[in-house]
Amino acid sequence: MTETTHTLDARGLNCPLPILRTKKAIAALASGEILEVIATDPGSVKDLDSFCSQTGHEMVSSEEADDGFVFLIRKA
Amino acid sequence: MNSTAPVIDMPTKDLDAWFNQRFDEKMAEREAGHTPSMTIIATKGTLDMAYPPFILASTAAALGWDVSIFFTFYGLSLLKKQLDLKVSPLGNPAMPIKLPEGPSWIRGKELPIPTSIMTLVPGFENMATSMMQKTMDKKGIARIEELRELCAEAEVKLVACQMTVDLFDHDQDDFIPEIHEWVGAASFLPRALKADVNLFV
Numbered sequence: 101m102t103e104t105t106h107t108l109d110a111r112g113l114n115c116p117l118p119i120l121r122t123k124k125a126i127a128a129l130a131s132g133e134i135l136e137v138i139a140t141d142p143g144s145v146k147d148l149d150s151f152c153s154q155t156g157h158e159m160v161s162s163e164e165a166d167d168g169f170v171f172l173i174r175k176a
Numbered sequence: 177m178n179s180t181a182p183v184i185d186m187p188t189k190d191l192d193a194w195f196n197q198r199f200d201e202k203m204a205e206r207e208a209g210h211t212p213s214m215t216i217i218a219t220k221g222t223l224d225m226a227y228p229p230f231i232l233a234s235t236a237a238a239l240g241w242d243v244s245i246f247f248t249f250y251g252l253s254l255l256k257k258q259l260d261l262k263v264s265p266l267g268n269p270a271m272p273i274k275l276p277e278g279p280s281w282i283r284g285k286e287l288p289i290p291t292s293i294m295t296l297v298p299g300f301e302n303m304a305t306s307m308m309q310k311t312m313d314k315k316g317i318a319r320i321e322e323l324r325e326l327c328a329e330a331e332v333k334l335v336a337c338q339m340t341v342d343l344f345d346h347d348q349d350d351f352i353p354e355i356h357e358w359v360g361a362a363s364f365l366p367r368a369l370k371a372d373v374n375l376f377v
Contacts, residue, residue, distance in 0.1 A: 114316040116235040120326050123238035141316075154239040 110139040111168050118144040119151050122173070126157060129175045134160060140168040148173070213242040214373040215364070221250030223261035223305060223320070224271075228377045229254070230323035236373075237330035244356075244371075245327075246364045248337035251377075252344075255336055255351045259320055262305040265291035276310035328354040335359060 108125045110118040118139045126135050137148065145162060148171050152159040160172040184191065214236050218229040229251075233243045247255050254261075265271055273287045273294065294300050312319075318326075328334065333356040341348060341358070348358070357363075368374050 112316045114318075116231050116238070116323075117316070117318050119238050120234055120330075123330075151239060 106133065107136045107138065110137055110141075110144070112140060114141050115143050115147065119147055122148065122151065123155075126173065126175050131175050133175050135173045135175065137171040137173065138165075138168050139171070142169075144171075145169055211240065211242050212236075212373070213371040214244075214375070215368040215371040216243070216245045216375045216377060217364075218245055218247050218251035218254060218377050219249050220377060221253035221261065223263040223308060224268075225377065226254050226261055226320045227317075227323075229375075230320060230327055232375065233332045234323055234326045234330060237327065237332050243327075243330075244333040244335055244364075244367055246335045246337065248340050252337060252340045252346070252351075254320070254324070255334060255355060257350060257352055261320060262301055263308045264295065264301050265304055266295040266301075271304075273304070273307075274311070276307050276314060324352075328352075333357075335364060 106125065106129060108121055110121050113121065118137070118141055122135070122137050125137075129135060137144075139148075149159060149162070151157075152173060156176040158174040158176065160174050162169065162171045164170075186194070214232070216229045216233060218226075220226070229245050233245050236243045253259075263271070265273065269291050271291055273289065273291065274285065275282055275287075277283070294304070324334075334352075334354055336351065336355050336358045338358045338360050340346070
């Protein structure tokens, strides 16, 4: 798997900021690169899924960790 | 009939099946090349009602949609350079009145006073506004200024109603320069006609 070199800390932010920050962060990546997003907003689990299916990016993994929800998203 | 046209020699059943398949393919093609679009009409100028248009617009823009918001009547004040938005308990019976500070059991409790009574207390609107703002800040909810900036950055078209400015004698210089255009209903409706989603807030 490609190594994650980009991390977005969206902890403490609420809807729709995690999505907006993710969109901004992913725009700066090259296609195929992976962005790690850490969020505490429980709504971000479904919202980031929906974001990926709408924009074509791939949700590589989505899991709950001690410090929040951790998502790995591969840029399309 | 044109003599060069191909002769379709197929049982009706097969022809139907062929047509259905082609139709589905074409529709899928069209869907894939289509950029979703949304138009929102924002008519309210209170702190609480400022959120829906900006949240929906910025999120839709993040999803790659083409978005316009038409600000009319009190909604126009959401485009002022200096935002001074308030929330009113008046006519807002569902508004929970809760303390923004204190232990969670206190914050979770609704104060048992009808909003219609609270409104009569002088200065209550300002207090309710500052309580709401404090709660929002603590919960990591974006400020309207920030959401508005994000919308402008994401190329959400902020469209202002010309008639409202004239009606209320507003000064165009009091509004943010990011405004895409000043128009009337006749200019906005054709855009709404083409949009996939139309919302009135």
